[in-house]
Amino acid sequence: MSKSIHVLNELLVDIFNDILQIEQNALRNGELNDLSVTEIHTIEAIGMYEARTMSEVATDLKITVGTLTTAINKLIKKGYVERKRIEEDRRVVLIQLTKRGKLAYRLHEKFHSDMIKATINGLSEEEEKTLISSLEKLNSFFKEKYKLQDR
Template identity: 75%
Template structure:
């Protein structure tokens, strides 16, 4: 294996693990110390503004409806999510963030924003473009290789 490939592999693995660890530590140290990273990502998938169905959220997270049902049950108990059956079709369950859930969402979004700002600080516009292209290529590889349904753009739009 070439030196470049070895270094890139180490950087990607370390960065992925570090992000997860830093997110967990930030949650534990903050006002939302009762949330796991997985729960925070569930909150993120629910989104801020409109109620979503359980099916929409489970699809966005690439998890089963049963797994999401358990996660939502915990988030409801903790006061981050509200759940309501559809009046038209009782089989459909709508979920949305409570005031507490929206605050957690905003703080998590700021965490990611600060992380990205720190990443590109000091880079030229050209270097930023190269970084974006390299990460898009990596993201496309994972999406194609593992048949992940949603692109980052689709998730951001939700």
């Protein structure tokens, strides 16, 4: 393995693991210490503004509606999500964020924004373009190679 391949492999693995650990620590030590990384990503998938169906959110998260139901039940108990049924068709379940859920969404969004700003801080415009291009190529490779769908 060439030195570049070895270094890139180490960097990608370290970055992936570091982001997960930083997210876990930020949740554990911050205002959202009752949420797991999975739960905050569920909140993110529900979104800020409109109620969504369980099926829509499950599809976005690439999980079954049954798995999502378990997660939503926990988030309802914690006060982050509310559930309601449509009167016209009681089978359709809508979920949306509560005020507390919207706060969690905003705090997580800020975490990601701060992370990206720190990543590109000090880079020239050309370096930013190169970084974006490289990450787009990597992302496309994974999606094509492993048949992943866009989020």
